[in-house]
Amino acid sequence: xxxxxxxxxxxxxxxxxxxxxxxxxxxxxxxxxxxxxxxxxxxxxxxxxxxxxxxxxxxxxxxxxxxxxxxxxxxxxxxxxxxxxxxx
Numbered sequence: 001x002x003x004x005x006x007x008x009x010x011x012x013x014x015x016x017x018x019x020x021x022x023x024x025x026x027x028x029x030x031x032x033x034x035x036x037x038x039x040x041x042x043x044x045x046x047x048x049x050x051x052x053x054x055x056x057x058x059x060x061x062x063x064x065x066x067x068x069x070x071x072x073x074x075x076x077x078x079x080x081x082x083x084x085x086x087x088x
Contacts, residue, residue: 001024001025001026002026002075002077003022003076004022004031004075005020005077005079006023006032006078006080007019007079007080008021008035008039009080009081009083011083012042012046012054026072027068027071028056028068028079029052031073032052032068032079035081046081052065052068053084054081054084055081055083055084056068056079056080057082058073058077058078
């Protein structure tokens with residue numbers, strides 16, 4: 001499995017600073033599960049059961065939620081987790 005980096009924003013890691021987690025994963029959802037395995041305190045902020053609670057980018061490009069389970073990763077990829085924003 002390729003080594004990738006997952007960026008977690010301060011809004012998600014609060015009260016701690018933003019952090020990057022390095023892990024090995026073949027797909028984006030595997031990467032998110034690997035992050036939760038390393039830092040279980042973020043599980044309820046990222047997942048609700050099998051439902052994803054965050055927005056994800058892959059190498060700076062928004063990744064639609066329907067593609068997260070099937071999108072493969074290559075060595076050196078960067079997955080960033082963002083909190084959704086609502087309002088008007």
